[in-house]
Amino acid sequence: xxxxxxxxxxxxxxxxxxxxxxxxxxxxxxxxxxxxxxxxxxxxxxxxxxxxxxxxxxxxxxxxxxxxxxxxxxxxxxxxxxxxxxxxxxxxxxxxxxxxxxxxxxxxxxxxxxxxxxxxxxxxxxxxxxxxxxxxxxxxxxxxxxxxxxxxxxxxxxxxxxxxxxxxxxxxxxxxxxxxxxxxxxxxxxxxxxxxxxxxxxxxxxxxxxxxxxxxxxxxxxxxxxxxxxxxxxxxxxxxxxxxxxxxxxxxxxxxxxxxxxxxxxxxxxxxxx
Amino acid sequence: xxxxxxxxxxxxxxxxxxxxxxxxxxxxxxxxxxxxxxxxxxxxxxxxxxxxxxxxxxxxxxxxxxxxxxxxxxxxxxxxxxxxxxxxxxxxxxxxxxxxxxxxxxxxxxxxxxxxxxxxxxxxxxxxxxxxxxxxxxxxxxxxxxxxxxxxxxxxxxxxxxxxxxxxxxxxxxxxxxxx
Numbered sequence: 001x002x003x004x005x006x007x008x009x010x011x012x013x014x015x016x017x018x019x020x021x022x023x024x025x026x027x028x029x030x031x032x033x034x035x036x037x038x039x040x041x042x043x044x045x046x047x048x049x050x051x052x053x054x055x056x057x058x059x060x061x062x063x064x065x066x067x068x069x070x071x072x073x074x075x076x077x078x079x080x081x082x083x084x085x086x087x088x089x090x091x092x093x094x095x096x097x098x099x100x101x102x103x104x105x106x107x108x109x110x111x112x113x114x115x116x117x118x119x120x121x122x123x124x125x126x127x128x129x130x131x132x133x134x135x136x137x138x139x140x141x142x143x144x145x146x147x148x149x150x151x152x153x154x155x156x157x158x159x160x161x162x163x164x165x166x167x168x169x170x171x172x173x174x175x176x177x178x179x180x181x182x183x184x185x186x187x188x189x190x191x192x193x194x195x196x197x198x199x200x201x202x203x204x205x206x207x208x209x210x211x212x213x214x215x216x217x218x219x220x221x222x223x224x225x226x227x228x229x230x231x232x233x234x235x236x237x238x239x240x241x242x243x244x245x246x247x248x249x250x251x252x253x254x255x256x257x258x259x260x261x262x263x264x265x266x267x268x269x270x271x272x273x274x
Numbered sequence: 275x276x277x278x279x280x281x282x283x284x285x286x287x288x289x290x291x292x293x294x295x296x297x298x299x300x301x302x303x304x305x306x307x308x309x310x311x312x313x314x315x316x317x318x319x320x321x322x323x324x325x326x327x328x329x330x331x332x333x334x335x336x337x338x339x340x341x342x343x344x345x346x347x348x349x350x351x352x353x354x355x356x357x358x359x360x361x362x363x364x365x366x367x368x369x370x371x372x373x374x375x376x377x378x379x380x381x382x383x384x385x386x387x388x389x390x391x392x393x394x395x396x397x398x399x400x401x402x403x404x405x406x407x408x409x410x411x412x413x414x415x416x417x418x419x420x421x422x423x424x425x426x427x428x429x430x431x432x433x434x435x436x437x438x439x440x441x442x443x444x445x446x447x448x449x450x451x452x453x454x
Contacts, residue, residue, distance in 0.1 A: 012303040029305040030306045032306060034306060051326040052325075057336070059333070059337055061333070065333065068330050069333065092327055093327045094322075096322050096327060097315065100322075126311075132308075135315075139315060
């Protein structure tokens with residue numbers, strides 16, 4: 001009989017064993033392909049298939065090319081263009097990669113759920129792994145720091161001292177700015193991780209209710225009411241699935257948008273009066 | 275195959291779940307995930323910057339350029355057509371003006387010719403009218419002269435019949451002048 005194990009879906013286990021690689025100073029690192037790594041690989045393959053079929057360069061776009069161009073315009077026309085401006089064009093591949101990785105990994109946790117009906121575990125939401133969101137957040141954070149230093153040199157530190165502020169205020173402002181800058185990888189990773197894990201846990205619980213209450217309903221008597229609960233839970237799952245699709249897209253968009261905001265800070269450091 | 279991983283997780287995971295820990299905080303799974311994610315993200319980023327973005331963005335730019343170019347050439351063609359239409363209209367206007375000039379010239383010439391001929395005709399008519407006048411006058415004078423002779427003759431013969439004596443010609447003449 002089904003039991004409520006909403007965390008089981010997040011368990012990482014090996015799929016293909018690869019001997020640990022010993023890195024000096026870090027020790028042995030288990031490079032085995034786990035279900036998490038497999039999800040990332042499938043996600044990357046989906047991105048390549050999606051954008052590869054979109055990258056035809058036809059003057060009159062076909063279906064896939066129009067789809068790819070819509071995604072591209074979302075990044076170029078909605079995020080990079082308005083937020084960073086023309087100086088942001090070189091970062092379009094970076095923002096696009098972040099957006100696509102998060103979007104596809106989020107969506108995989110929902111779309112492939114069709115396979116879970118047979119009791120198999122098709123879905124593994126890699127973006128519900130803190131290790132993955134933290135890595136992505138660190139990539140974003142470190143890219144901003146590196147680009148900031150490359151573009152501005154030591155003027156990078158002007159980022160922590162907003163312009164037009166009387167100097168006594170800076171005593172308070174500079175530490176606040178430094179903290180808010182340093183906390184970025186944490187907020188980036190926790191936001192995505194929290195959204196994904198929360199949605200999946202709630203969905204899992206309601207989906208388990210469907211089975212548990214239906215089994216209870218089968219026992220007859222007053223317990224027949226269990227069917228009602230199962231039905232309500234089922235509709236909850238349907239509604240939550242719709243909501244989670246929105247969340248999956250929105251979190252990818254938010255992650256990319258924040259990466260744009262952070263990049264804008266350092267790319268347009270001179271023209272922003274920081 | 276599926277049993278051995280299940281066994282390995284079974285030894286580590288359930289106690290963690292029991293203590294309320296999330297599987298995501300199982301730190302030994304982190305390094306592998308992080309390094310694999312770095313590799314996969316790197317591959318995606320490389321493909322994105324070398325292949326997808328140049329191709330997709332290039333297609334969009336190419337299309338915009340093509341549309342802008344097409345609109346530009348269409349506008350140029352339209353301007354050319356408008357210039358040609360204006361030239362044609364100007365030509366038509368000039369031709370019409372020329373035709374009007376020719377027509378008015380012809381009309382003037384015709385009018386002048388008509389006037390000249392009419393004048394000549396008038397002159398001829400006036401001449402023959404004058405000649406006729408003269409002839410009429412001569413005939414009338416002659417007729418008037420005859421009338422006087424006839425009157426004198428008639429008067430003298432009447433007087434002769436009444437008096438039995440022919441009057442002197444001078445008297446008849448005087449009487450005619452006095453009566454006249």
